[in-house]
Amino acid sequence: MAQTMGPTLKRKRLATTWKSMKRNWQLYLLLLPTLLFFTIFHYIPMYGVQIAFKDFYANMGIIGSPWIGFGHFERFFESYYFWRLLKNTILLNLYQLLLFPLPIILALMLNELKNSAFKKWSQTLTYAPHFISVVVVVGMVVAFLDPITGIVNLAIKGLGGEAIPFLTSPEWFRHVYVWSGEWQSLGWGTIIYLAALAGVNPELHEAAKVDGATAFQRIWHINIPSILPTIVVLFILNIGKFMSIGFEKVLLMQNSLNSETSDIIQTFVYETGLLEGQYSFAAAVGLFDSAINIILLILVNYLARRVSENSLW
Amino acid sequence: MGKRGISEKTFDRLNILFVMMIVLVITYPVIFIVSASISDPAAVNTGKMWLWPVDITFDGFKKVFQNEAIWRGYYNTIIYTLVGTAIHLVLLLPASYALSRKELKGKKLLLWFILFTMLFNGGLIPTYLVVKSLGMLDTMWAIVIPGVVGAWSLLVARTFFQQSIPDQLVEAAKIDGASDIFIFFRIALPLSAPLIAVMALFHGVSMWNQYFGALIYLSDESKYPLQLVLREILIVNEISGDGMMEGAGTTGSLVEQVKTADLIKYAVMIVSALPLLIIYPFLQKYFVKGVLIGSVKE
Numbered sequence: 001m002a003q004t005m006g007p008t009l010k011r012k013r014l015a016t017t018w019k020s021m022k023r024n025w026q027l028y029l030l031l032l033p034t035l036l037f038f039t040i041f042h043y044i045p046m047y048g049v050q051i052a053f054k055d056f057y058a059n060m061g062i063i064g065s066p067w068i069g070f071g072h073f074e075r076f077f078e079s080y081y082f083w084r085l086l087k088n089t090i091l092l093n094l095y096q097l098l099l100f101p102l103p104i105i106l107a108l109m110l111n112e113l114k115n116s117a118f119k120k121w122s123q124t125l126t127y128a129p130h131f132i133s134v135v136v137v138v139g140m141v142v143a144f145l146d147p148i149t150g151i152v153n154l155a156i157k158g159l160g161g162e163a164i165p166f167l168t169s170p171e172w173f174r175h176v177y178v179w180s181g182e183w184q185s186l187g188w189g190t191i192i193y194l195a196a197l198a199g200v201n202p203e204l205h206e207a208a209k210v211d212g213a214t215a216f217q218r219i220w221h222i223n224i225p226s227i228l229p230t231i232v233v234l235f236i237l238n239i240g241k242f243m244s245i246g247f248e249k250v251l252l253m254q255n256s257l258n259s260e261t262s263d264i265i266q267t268f269v270y271e272t273g274l275l276e277g278q279y280s281f282a283a284a285v286g287l288f289d290s291a292i293n294i295i296l297l298i299l300v301n302y303l304a305r306r307v308s309e310n311s312l313w
Numbered sequence: 314m315g316k317r318g319i320s321e322k323t324f325d326r327l328n329i330l331f332v333m334m335i336v337l338v339i340t341y342p343v344i345f346i347v348s349a350s351i352s353d354p355a356a357v358n359t360g361k362m363w364l365w366p367v368d369i370t371f372d373g374f375k376k377v378f379q380n381e382a383i384w385r386g387y388y389n390t391i392i393y394t395l396v397g398t399a400i401h402l403v404l405l406l407p408a409s410y411a412l413s414r415k416e417l418k419g420k421k422l423l424l425w426f427i428l429f430t431m432l433f434n435g436g437l438i439p440t441y442l443v444v445k446s447l448g449m450l451d452t453m454w455a456i457v458i459p460g461v462v463g464a465w466s467l468l469v470a471r472t473f474f475q476q477s478i479p480d481q482l483v484e485a486a487k488i489d490g491a492s493d494i495f496i497f498f499r500i501a502l503p504l505s506a507p508l509i510a511v512m513a514l515f516h517g518v519s520m521w522n523q524y525f526g527a528l529i530y531l532s533d534e535s536k537y538p539l540q541l542v543l544r545e546i547l548i549v550n551e552i553s554g555d556g557m558m559e560g561a562g563t564t565g566s567l568v569e570q571v572k573t574a575d576l577i578k579y580a581v582m583i584v585s586a587l588p589l590l591i592i593y594p595f596l597q598k599y600f601v602k603g604v605l606i607g608s609v610k611e
Contacts, residue, residue: 026493027411034408045435131589133522139547154360215324286436
């Protein structure tokens with residue numbers, strides 16, 4: 001556009017822009033503190049990502065430390081734990097993603113409830129765990145699954161089974177992690193779908209009933225198509241968080257006995273970077289993780305746009 | 314048609330039954346910890362207590378309230394939550410109001426500046442190095458500042474201002490000679506009480522419940538928030554068992570220690586979680602509203 005404009009016109013436009021900015025300077029003043037915050041706590045760290053390609057020495061600073069190229073990445077890719085970390089990260093997130101339909105199903109069920117008091121109570125009670133901190137949730141998991149005193153193992157033993165060391169066995173880590181998370185977030189996850197369902201035209205349902213459609217048919221042919229755009233957008237957002245969800249909880253649940261499955265890329269970044277002080281190496285591993293994230297997000301968004309015309313951008 | 318599939322009535326009944334089962338499964342653990350917190354640990358640990366309290370005792374809560382670390386953690390958490398939420402609003406409201414104004418030139422660029430941080434961020438290590446180089450380590454500011462406002466909240470608040478502050482109102486005020494700052498404080502803010510409530514609640518809850526910032530930025534135990542104290546009591550000591558051994562020599566026998574831990578375990582969960590669980594149903598509509606404004610597609 002700019003090329004098609006004459007130089008005088010361009011200057012004129014710049015001048016009006018400048019004038020409008022001067023007239024509205026107070027708006028920029030209102031924005032300033034937040035922009036400063038984003039610069040310091042988001043953009044300076046982005047600039048600091050370069051330590052992933054350097055050998056960072058604290059006394060030389062980020063800029064002064066020597067460049068080494070892709071050395072840290074190579075070391076990470078060639079290390080024996082690389083495949084284990086990648087596999088654990090992907091499997092844990094895939095497992096989590098598999099449960100994506102559950103809040104949709106619960107929302108469809110809640111939406112069918114005709115007794116509004118019962119519906120409201122169900123919502124209030126199922127939302128509640130969302131407000132419990134991750135520390136307390138893991139604390140509850142630890143207490144309930146204790147091999148000797150935990151209620152779950154007491155029940156298993158009561159039924160004649162053998163106590164299962166849920167928290168210290170690699171086979172159980174993923175199940176415990178994902179399902180305790182589902183306990184916490186299932187209800188909360190229905191909110192958006194319920195709002196979308198509230199927007200469905202009731203006349204469609206009336207007409208379908210007259211035509212003899214069963215409840216399942218109405219849900220399948222009216223409700224689900226109506227909320228499909230919401231489902232697609234939330235699915236993309238979920239993929240965007242792939243590789244990065246729930247790391248704070250994994251860290252709490254991790255111990256030396258279950259690390260075979262609980263070691264994920266992000267806990268590894270925390271350990272090598274902050275506990276062992278290998279800043280550059282850990283930053284490289286972290287960068288690898290966010291790169292995968294972005295690629296996935298862009299890919300899924302592209303696919304969604306082609307398949308369903310619903311996408312983030 | 315009626316032959317295939319089930320009738321409306323059966324469907325409704327089955328649906329109610331399934332929802333009830335889900336509600337029960339979700340509620341049970343919460344009822345369990347409430348009951349366990351006032352039951353004799355011996356009854357809890359042997360499975361005698363499985364739903365309602367057995368051999369009621371308040372020793373757990375007594376021990377919790379005698380525990381200095383928990384009190385201090387509570388106090389710290391309240392301070393961090395209040396300060397963090399206040400700064401959150403101070404950064405959030407003016408900025409999102411400005412971003413909602415049509416006459417803001419370069420809005421697209423500014424929005425991208427903020428939105429880009431949703432797509433990419435420096436990550437744990439570079440952020441840590443910034444906090445460190447600002448001299449914030451081991452201070453309240455390391456807990457309060459780094460995540461004090463995010464792109465998501467800014468978008469939500471901007472959407473709210475766009476929808477609820479009519480342009481004519483702002484233009485009329487401007488013709489009367491009001492400045493933008495005056496309009497923000499005297500017109501926009503008084504009209505945005507629900508927004509302020511929603512944003513304060515969301516940020517407050519996340520401040521109350523977070524532990525990770527404290528874990529990486531604090532080493533002085535007297536500054537620990539409640540969640541970090543709970544982590545020691547509920548998880549570190551429980552899983553490793555080593556923590557228990559270390560303290561054994563100094564404060565009584567090992568058996569005594571384990572007994573105390575058992576006694577306070579459920580009481581501390583209640584002390585941490587109950588305030589929010591009790592307040593939230595009254596504020597439910599605000600929380601739901603927050604989720605919904607947040608989901609409005611840009």
